[in-house]
Amino acid sequence: MASLLSFIARNRQIFSPTELPKSRDALKFGIMGAADIAETALIKPAKTHPGVIVQSVAARDKQKATEYAKRNSIPQVHDSYEAMLDDPAITAIYIPLPVSHHCEWTLKAISKGKHVLVEKPSVASATEAEALFNSPLLTAPNAPIVLESLHYVFQPAWRFFLTLIDKPNVERVVSVAKVPAYLVPKTSSQRRYETGGGSLLNIGMYPMSVLREVMGAEPESCTRCVAKPAPAPNEKVDESAEATFAFSGGRTGEIVCGISGGALSLPTFNVSVVHKEVAVVALEDLPSGVKLAPGQKLYRIRRVVLSNFMMTAMWHRIDIQDEFIIRQAEQVVKRWTTKESRKIYTFRDAGTDEPGEPHWTSFRYQLEQFVNRVHGRKGADWVSGEYSLAQAKMVDMAYEKCGLPVRRTSSFVQAL
Known part of the structure; x- marks a missing residue:
């Protein structure tokens, strides 16, 4: 209640x-x-x-x-x-x-x-x-x-989400941004090529940015992109698209975007990150109560999901699932999974002393940092010109593919 x-x-x-x-x-x-x-x-x-x-x-x-x-x-x-x-x-x-x-x-x-x-x-x-x-x-x-x-990058929930990611050991990221067709009417400039329309350039900007944020790097290539063109005469405009990007270290990022969802569908903005299996070597990283016998090694596979990354003030949930494996001489001794959910509405929720209220939207947090920059105060979060330039190159990469x-x-x- x-x-x-x-x-x-x-x-x-x-x-x-x-x-x-x-x-x-x-x-x-x-x-x-x-x-x-x-x-x-x-x-x-x-x-x-x-x-x-x-x-x-x-x-x-x-x-x-x-x-x-x-x-x-x-x-x-x-x-x-x-x-x-x-x-x-x-x-x-x-x-x-x-x-x-x-x-x-x-x-x-x-x-x-x-x-x-x-x-x-x-x-x-x-x-x-x-x-x-x-x-x-x-x-x-x-x-x-x-x-x-x-x-979305200015939200406390997003910053906290990134702290849960081990960027070099990410294996696969899937980011989804889809809205029902009634939110992007037929008269919208997003549905006309001449005015910069297309799902990849518009709503697809978010999941592509998500991949870059999670990976902490720029994509090396777009290995796959399948787009659904709008009916003639707007066939140059993509109503929906799926794309896969290759990142350094064999990491893979996938996006799904669309502006023509069904009338009964809801806006969907989710991101799922799966990590590679990594050895847990630091004592402080061992789960509570776990002790390793001589010759045993502990490994972890982490999966983190953020539901509704775009509008976290309204509602969101961060799900953290860790699968642990104890091996001895390559034999599995024990395997178990832990699950945790978090909700971060302010920076205080994440243990950081920064301004914010539970009802501040992503736009309100963004405005806070915009005003700070104008007055010469640099906060932790920003979208630089270099960032925006790299983002534009990624969008072009998808269209070309x-x-x-x-x-x-x-x-x-x-x-x-």
Whole structure:
């Protein structure tokens, strides 16, 4: 009963956060485009952050922007994206535009000295990633901050999950990210090639990033990729895909992604990590009560599963299964399995003294670190430009393997 009550209370605060008073040096955000995702990714998280004010919105259709501002209690509407960038009162820009416009408007924003939080994927291709993240604008003194919104990496549960992984001895990782079709309607830019559509580039970014995080390395190759194209005339867009990547040391990573799940299906964001069999040699790593006779050796095979890695504040579970084997002269003396489940809603739950509340979503933790970086405070978690560039290369690798074209580089970037 206590668990159910905490679940209800936590989710009530997630969806109806209490707004805190704002600090004098709060960042004033402008939202570029009247996108639904902004409410979850910025507007609600900003309510509980004293250092963030959602000040303005601009859209191609000003009437749409005005209605959006009224609906979300945003005090200002700019006439255009350009007007927003020219406003000295706006210190940061959030970009949830179609992917095909991300690189262009991020470059334009940083050229005006604005900090940028850009929705993932930050770019449509590795070519765009090179143009953005290697831009001299980001290496100049006092350069603006740019963050690609791979928000799941900022969660306490994710950081704790990684502490359970022995990266060099991982054998296989399987990461799944799928959503029902009704969450990505037919009119969505994610379903059109011209606007950067495709499951691999969009929702597939998450499981591909998961592989890199768990392995602590970049993939050496994509050994298999099978994609299901959308019906004509959108056959360049993948509705779902499965891909396998090879990592150093014989390690294998697999992803499953899709934006066209059935009407009765639920969003699924899971990751499973299986380790190789390794010898347990340190005394402090021996399970409680285990004593080895002369000539005996203890081995362990670990499997760790994180269910709902994307939205851990709503609900998640980390399952740890360790299979132990005692051998003597290659003969199995004893074999047993231990199981444990953990839930980590704050850094305090993981034994770390860092800010956080059980109702903070991944986006709220991300916003915390974005503001910290703007003010010169570096936290433990971040998505660097180098990270985003490597991520874009991995996506291109998958498209090349499955035979679909790499997403189109924008004319703005081609003209640079």
